[in-house]
Amino acid sequence: MATFEKRGPGLWRARVRRRGFPTASKNFKSKAEAQAWARDVEGEIDRGSYQGKAEADRTTLLEALDRYENEVTPQKKGSRVEKYRLALWRRDPLASRSLGSLRSADFAKWRDSMVADGFSASKIRNDLNLISHLFNIARVEWGFEGLSNPITRIRKPKMPEGRDRRLTTEEEIALLAACKNSRSHWLLAVVQVAIETGMRLGEILSLRHSNIDVWEEGGVYRGVARLDDTKNGTRRDVPLSPAAVQALKGVPIDINGKVFPISPESIKKSFGRAVKVAKLADLRFHDLRHEATSRFFEQGLDIMSVAAITGHKTLAMLQRYTHLRARDIAAKLATNSTAST
Numbered sequence: 001m002a003t004f005e006k007r008g009p010g011l012w013r014a015r016v017r018r019r020g021f022p023t024a025s026k027n028f029k030s031k032a033e034a035q036a037w038a039r040d041v042e043g044e045i046d047r048g049s050y051q052g053k054a055e056a057d058r059t060t061l062l063e064a065l066d067r068y069e070n071e072v073t074p075q076k077k078g079s080r081v082e083k084y085r086l087a088l089w090r091r092d093p094l095a096s097r098s099l100g101s102l103r104s105a106d107f108a109k110w111r112d113s114m115v116a117d118g119f120s121a122s123k124i125r126n127d128l129n130l131i132s133h134l135f136n137i138a139r140v141e142w143g144f145e146g147l148s149n150p151i152t153r154i155r156k157p158k159m160p161e162g163r164d165r166r167l168t169t170e171e172e173i174a175l176l177a178a179c180k181n182s183r184s185h186w187l188l189a190v191v192q193v194a195i196e197t198g199m200r201l202g203e204i205l206s207l208r209h210s211n212i213d214v215w216e217e218g219g220v221y222r223g224v225a226r227l228d229d230t231k232n233g234t235r236r237d238v239p240l241s242p243a244a245v246q247a248l249k250g251v252p253i254d255i256n257g258k259v260f261p262i263s264p265e266s267i268k269k270s271f272g273r274a275v276k277v278a279k280l281a282d283l284r285f286h287d288l289r290h291e292a293t294s295r296f297f298e299q300g301l302d303i304m305s306v307a308a309i310t311g312h313k314t315l316a317m318l319q320r321y322t323h324l325r326a327r328d329i330a331a332k333l334a335t336n337s338t339a340s341t
Contacts, residue, residue, distance in 0.1 A: 002038035020204035056100035198292030
């Protein structure tokens, strides 16, 4: 059974005794928190999952963050970005608390403060997902069997609707002209390949000449680019349109074998300048992937074919990127109607 004792101003001690189990006790700032903790402990005992939380009570979130960065982060593709997130969590007041003392209410309060400070839903969700994975790793791999994951019981900010920025013909002409006049020797080809293939910027910049197979068929150059290193961690073959092949053929061969020996940061800066020169509103490089994916559907490709080209894993992700132009759909409906009469 659980008992609660007032230890002083703003301090309550909860104690859970159950035959066959060691006594569990803990101090809280309010009786309500003490009662909630006791219910959790008793529930775990009833389910047969309680094994004590002494180790979790001795380990601070800061210590767990350090261990996570040393053991888990290096295995991830996004390790560089994750180290930045871990550094931010280390500076948070919650880092001084023990894992066993952290409750869902603590992270709900953290979430609300981040929303109030104007941080995006994507950032907040990513930061919470990182801590959630840390708790799961601690419970499954570090031996903290009695530790529960407080993140699973809180609401996460709703993600905004996916962007539907499309390029008009006039905008594409202006953009390519600005890229052609850019000080970056690679920008025009990178942008052309992005529009034609839907590849992510990182995938384009990872291309090596040895990954590209080009042949001539009926007087037209065609090709395939093999991506060995993708965001999803799986290899993928991307068909190259004649325009994409032409763009790649115009790139000089670099001694290190890379098609585009330039950093993502440099391309993004050059792209931003080109967008300003072309006087385009609210255009990001990733919108080119959206544009390419939408064009694949407009050309009549089915979902499986588009997914094979772009590497999208789920239909939901494809739906975020594919906003077909209503006038194009109307034209197809008119054509089909005429053909049937």
